[in-house]
């Protein structure tokens with residue numbers, strides 16, 4: 108199955124993206140798409156370039172070459188702020204929350220990036236889904252565990268009213284059951300029309316929740332396919348394990 112046969116309007120279109128850190132050329136002509144309402148995962152070994160690609164799309168690091176289209180506009184040279192305003196929201200790797208502010212203020216700050224009318228209902232929905240942060244809504248975020256801060260970081264991305272939510276390894280430091288809850292919430296968002304682009308090391312869990320996957324091999328797309336087909340594929344075995352064992 109090729110990308111062309113997927114349904115839905117293309118929301119994000121990355122074409123021939125190149126990124127370098129000084130003389131280290133780490134992304135070599137990457138092209139891929141994310142469609143409206145689609146949950147796409149990008150998999151690849153440590154250091155393959157996944158975070159670099161997300162950050163280049165978000166305008167956080169410069170692109171050496173290539174084009175990024177979003178909702179019909181060319182955002183290749185747009186500022187990080189304008190990219191957020193357009194509805195392309197990235198949740199960075201690690202627990203990047205404001206620890207001196209309350210949980211609820213963290214959510215309000217996340218939402219301040221873009222105005223939305225259903226903010227209260229969205230925050231309530233997040234509290235319902237993640238009672239561990241609801242219970243501490245008026246406490247400083249520094250009182251949350253690392254895993255709860257990670258949930259809060261993802262929640263900040265959700266309240267920003269994304270058209271495309273990019274999640275960079277949301278599993279970091281989380282118990283497996285919490286990872287499943289976050290990924291199934293992301294899948295629910297996708298079903299409601301928000302596109303999701305996930306970078307994740309937990310291959311099995313990512314493929315369980317995503318619709319479509321791209322496999323990154325040292326800065327280039329090595330393969331792609333429906334998530335349901337990739338799990339037990341030779342492609343995954345080749346990329347992660349040199350073709351000998353089952354995927355992690």
Ligand SMILES: Nc1ncnc2c1ncn2[C@@H]1O[C@H](COP(=O)(O)OP(=O)(O)OP(=O)(O)O)[C@@H](O)[C@H]1O
Nearest residue numbers: 128131133151152153154155156157158159160308
């Ligand atoms: N700021 C930087 N300066 C120089 N090299 C960098 C920088 N950030 C990343 N790299 C290098 O770029 C390559 C791609 O890194 P990147 O973090 O994008 O990979 P990744 O697939 O996200 O890996 P991981 O799963 O470990 O986060 C690696 O070789 C890494 O060492």
